[in-house]
Amino acid sequence: MGENTRDLLRFATAGSVDDGKSTLVGRLLYDTKSVLADQIEAVQRASVDKGLTTPDLSLLVDGLRAEREQGITIDVAYRYFGTPTREFVLADTPGHVQYTRNTVTGASTAELAVLLVDARNGVVEQTRRHAAVLALLRVPRLVLAINKIDLVDYDQAVLEAIAKDFAGLARSLGFADDAVVTIPVSALVGDNVVERSPHTPWYEGPTLLGHLESVPVTGPEADAPFRLPVQYVIRPRTAADARSADASRWGDLHDYRGYAGQVASGTVRPGDEVVVLPGGHRTTVASVETADGPLAAAAAGRSVTILLTDDIDLSRGDVIAAADAPPRVTDELDATLCWLAEKPLRPGARLLLKHGTRTTQVIVGDLRDRLDTDTFALEQPAELAINDIGRVALRTADPLPVDDYADIRATGGFLLIDPPTGNTLAAGLVGDPLVLVDLPSRAPSTPGP
Amino acid sequence: MSIPTVDALDALESESIHVFREVAGEFDRPVILFSGGKDSTLLVHLAVKAFAPAPVPFPLLHVDTGHNYPEVIEFRDALVAKLGLRLEVAHVQDWIDDGRLVERADGTRNPLQTVPLLDSIVEKKFDAVFGGGRRDEERARAKERVMSLRDAFGRWDPRKQRPELWNLYNGRHAPGEHVRVFPISNWTELDVWRYIQREGIELPSIYYAHQREVFRRDGMWLAEGPWGGPRGDETLERRTVRYRTVGDGSCTGAVESTATTLDEVIAEVTASRLTERGATRADDRLSEAAMEDRKREGYF
Numbered sequence: 001m002g003e004n005t006r007d008l009l010r011f012a013t014a015g016s017v018d019d020g021k022s023t024l025v026g027r028l029l030y031d032t033k034s035v036l037a038d039q040i041e042a043v044q045r046a047s048v049d050k051g052l053t054t055p056d057l058s059l060l061v062d063g064l065r066a067e068r069e070q071g072i073t074i075d076v077a078y079r080y081f082g083t084p085t086r087e088f089v090l091a092d093t094p095g096h097v098q099y100t101r102n103t104v105t106g107a108s109t110a111e112l113a114v115l116l117v118d119a120r121n122g123v124v125e126q127t128r129r130h131a132a133v134l135a136l137l138r139v140p141r142l143v144l145a146i147n148k149i150d151l152v153d154y155d156q157a158v159l160e161a162i163a164k165d166f167a168g169l170a171r172s173l174g175f176a177d178d179a180v181v182t183i184p185v186s187a188l189v190g191d192n193v194v195e196r197s198p199h200t201p202w203y204e205g206p207t208l209l210g211h212l213e214s215v216p217v218t219g220p221e222a223d224a225p226f227r228l229p230v231q232y233v234i235r236p237r238t239a240a241d242a243r244s245a246d247a248s249r250w251g252d253l254h255d256y257r258g259y260a261g262q263v264a265s266g267t268v269r270p271g272d273e274v275v276v277l278p279g280g281h282r283t284t285v286a287s288v289e290t291a292d293g294p295l296a297a298a299a300a301g302r303s304v305t306i307l308l309t310d311d312i313d314l315s316r317g318d319v320i321a322a323a324d325a326p327p328r329v330t331d332e333l334d335a336t337l338c339w340l341a342e343k344p345l346r347p348g349a350r351l352l353l354k355h356g357t358r359t360t361q362v363i364v365g366d367l368r369d370r371l372d373t374d375t376f377a378l379e380q381p382a383e384l385a386i387n388d389i390g391r392v393a394l395r396t397a398d399p400l401p402v403d404d405y406a407d408i409r410a411t412g413g414f415l416l417i418d419p420p421t422g423n424t425l426a427a428g429l430v431g432d433p434l435v436l437v438d439l440p441s442r443a444p445s446t447p448g449p
Numbered sequence: 450m451s452i453p454t455v456d457a458l459d460a461l462e463s464e465s466i467h468v469f470r471e472v473a474g475e476f477d478r479p480v481i482l483f484s485g486g487k488d489s490t491l492l493v494h495l496a497v498k499a500f501a502p503a504p505v506p507f508p509l510l511h512v513d514t515g516h517n518y519p520e521v522i523e524f525r526d527a528l529v530a531k532l533g534l535r536l537e538v539a540h541v542q543d544w545i546d547d548g549r550l551v552e553r554a555d556g557t558r559n560p561l562q563t564v565p566l567l568d569s570i571v572e573k574k575f576d577a578v579f580g581g582g583r584r585d586e587e588r589a590r591a592k593e594r595v596m597s598l599r600d601a602f603g604r605w606d607p608r609k610q611r612p613e614l615w616n617l618y619n620g621r622h623a624p625g626e627h628v629r630v631f632p633i634s635n636w637t638e639l640d641v642w643r644y645i646q647r648e649g650i651e652l653p654s655i656y657y658a659h660q661r662e663v664f665r666r667d668g669m670w671l672a673e674g675p676w677g678g679p680r681g682d683e684t685l686e687r688r689t690v691r692y693r694t695v696g697d698g699s700c701t702g703a704v705e706s707t708a709t710t711l712d713e714v715i716a717e718v719t720a721s722r723l724t725e726r727g728a729t730r731a732d733d734r735l736s737e738a739a740m741e742d743r744k745r746e747g748y749f
Binding site: 079080086089101104354 | 640
C-alpha cells in the first residue's frame with residue numbers, strides 16, 4: 001500500500017444509437033493503453049475484413065456473437081481501465097433495446113454517468129429519457145459528452161447551444177449546476193477524450209479522462225447516517241473452528257458473535273450508539289472487525305464484522321443503524337418502480353421484495369401514475385409495461401427499515417421478484433426520487449395510503 | 450488500528466466479501482471451484498477473510514483433467530490441509546473410463562470439464578457454484594453477471610440474464626437449477642497480482658520463472674506430459690518460462706519470462722502486450738466465440 005494506492009471510480013455511459021458510444025469507450029480503452037496487442041490485432045483484422053482503412057475502435061467493445069451478427073448491443077458490458085492515479089469500472093449501457101432496463105442497471109452502481117449526444121443532432125428524445133433515468137437513479141454526477149464535433153467543424157456556437165439546452169434539461173431534472181460538466185469530443189479522432197484537441201482552443205475545461213480522474217469517487221452515502229444490513233452472523237462454534245482460523249490472533253472465541261455486512265452508508269466506529277431494526281433494540285458498537293484486525297472506523301462500501309456490547313437477538317435481514325438518525329420502519333411504502341419485465345404490473349399483484357438482506361412478500365396496491373419520459377407528464381396507468389417508470393403503493397408482509405432513495409440509495413433501493421420464476425421484475429426506489437423543477441404537470445407526492 | 454482508505458483493492462475486496470456473505474446467507478449448498486490457479490486461490494483467500502474467525506462454510510470442488518502440473522496439485526493439497534477445508538475432486542478420467550466422455554482427437558481436456566462439473570453439481574446438490582471468472586478476461590465474460598442463473602442443463606442464456614441492480618443480488622432458482630457466482634468479476638489481472646502481493650498470498654511455483662522443457666506450438670510454449678509431447682518437427686528445448694494461467698496441461702502455454710518475484714511478475718504484467726488468455730490459452734483460440742460457446746454449455 002502507501003505510494004501505490006489508487007482509488008476506484010465506478011461510472012456508466014449512456015447514449016442513443018449511432019451517437020458513437022462504442023467508439024468513445026473503445027477510444028478511452030485504446031488511449032489509456034488498456035487494450036493489449038492481441039485485442040488490437042483482432043480489431044485490425046476485423047476492420048480490414050469490413051473494408052475499413054483505419055481500425056474501428058468500436059469493435060474493441062463488441063460483445064456476444066448474437067450482437068455482432070445483428071450489429072447491436074444487447075446487454076450492459078463492464079469494462080476496466082486504469083491510469084496511474086485511478087482505476088475505472090465502466091458499465092457500458094446500450095442505447096436502444098430495453099434502454100430503461102440497461103440504463104437503470106448501469107446507473108445503479110455508478111457515481112458518475114457520461115451521456116453522449118451527437119453534435120449534429122443535439123439533445124434528442126433519447127437524451128431526455130436517459131437523463132430522466134439517471135436523475136431518477138440519483139447518479140451524483142453527469143458528463144454531457146458532445147460527440148462528433150469534427151463533423152460540425154468544431155463550431156463553438158453549435159456546442160454552446162447544445163450545452164445550454166442540456167443545462168436546462170438537467171436543471172429541470174434536479175441536477176445541481178456543479179454536478180454537470182459538458183465536454184466537446186470526437187471519439188473517432190480522439191479530440192478531448194484523453195488528449196486535448198488542437199481544434200477547440202475555445203474550450204477551457206478538462207478532457208473526458210482528466211475529468212474522470214479528478215471527480216470524487218464517493219457519493220452522498222459517505223456523509224449520510226450509518227446503515228449496515230446484516231448479511232450473516234459469524235459464530236465459530238467449536239474449539240476446532242477457532243484453531244483452524246488462527247485462534248492465537250482472535251483469542252477466546254467462545255462468546256464471539258459477529259454481525260457481518262457491508263457498510264451501506266455513513267461511517268461506523270467503536271462506541272457508536274446504534275439501533276437494530278426492525279426490532280428496535282438500542283446498543284453500542286463494541287468493535288468494528290475485519291480479518292486483518294479491528295478498524296478505528298469503517299466507511300460506506302467497506303465489508304466489516306460488527307461486535308455489539310449487548311447480547312441481543314439479531315439475524316440476517318436486520319439493519320444496524322445510527323441510533324440518532326435511524327431509518328423509518330414501515331410495512332407501507334410509496335415507491336417509484338422501473339418496470340423491467342415483459343409481463344406487465346397490475347394492481348393486486350403478489351410479489352417478493354428484496355431490500356438490503358431481507359426478502360419479504362409484497363402486495364401491489366394502487367398504481368398512482370406513470371411518467372411519460374418524453375414529455376415528463378404524468379398519466380394514470382392501468383398497468384406498468386416494460387421500461388415504464390411509475391409510482392405505486394406497496395404493502396409488505398414484514399416491516400422494513402427504509403430510507404427515501406433520494407436520501408440514501410443503498411437503503412432506499414429494492415428489487416421486485418416474480419415468485420414462480422424468480423426473475424427480477426423491477427428496480428424499486430422508496431419515495432419519489434425524481435424531482436422535477438419548473439414542470440407544473442408533476443403532481444406533488446402524496447403521503448402513504 | 451488500521452486507517453480506512455478508499456483504495457481500489459480495498460473496494461474490490463469488500464465487494465467480493467459481500468458476495469461471499471450473500472451466498473452464505475441465501476444458499477444451502479455452495480461450493481468453490483478450485484483448481485489451484487491464482488484466481489481460485491484468491492477466491493479461497495477472500496472466503497477465509499469473509500468468515501473469519503469462523504471457518505469457510507463451503508467445500509471446494511476441483512474438476513481435475515488429469516493433465517496437471519505436480520507443483521499445482523501439491524500446492525492444492527497443502528492449502529486445503531492448512532486451512533482445514535474440505536476438497537471434492539471430480540476426475541475427468543473417471544468419466545472417460547466409464548464412457549460418459551470420449552477423449553478428443555487433439556488430446557485437450559479443458560472442454561471435457563463441463564460434464565463432470567455439471568454431474569457433480571447434480572450429484573452433490575450444489576446450488577451456488579463460485580468461480581474465479583473475471584469480466585476483463587474475455588468479451589463474453591464482460592457481460593456475465595456476478596450471480597448468474599444456470600438452467601437444469603447448466604446452460605447460460607445471455608439474453609435471459611437478470612438485471613443486476615445496486616448490490617442486491619437475486620439468486621432465486623428452481624430445484625435443479627443453480628447459480629454461478631463470480632465474486633472477483635470486477636478485478637483485473639493486475640488487481641489480482643497487486644492484491645496477491647499486498648496480502649502475501651502463496652501461489653504454485655509455476656507462476657514464477659523456472660527452467661522447463663517445452664516445445665513450440667501455435668505460438669505458445671507447451672510442456673511435455675501425459676497429454677502428449679512434441680509432434681512432427683516440434684522439438685523440446687529448455688527455456689526459462691512461467692505460467693500466467695493454470696489450466697489443462699495440453700492447452701495451457703507458458704510464457705518466456707525471467708520474473709522470479711512478485712515485483713517482477715507485476716512489472717511484467719503491467720508491460721505485457723498480450724491478454725493472459727490470448728497469450729496462453731489455446732482453448733480460447735478454437736473459434737472467435739470459443740468462450741461464449743463453452744459458457745452456454747455450462748463451462749465456468
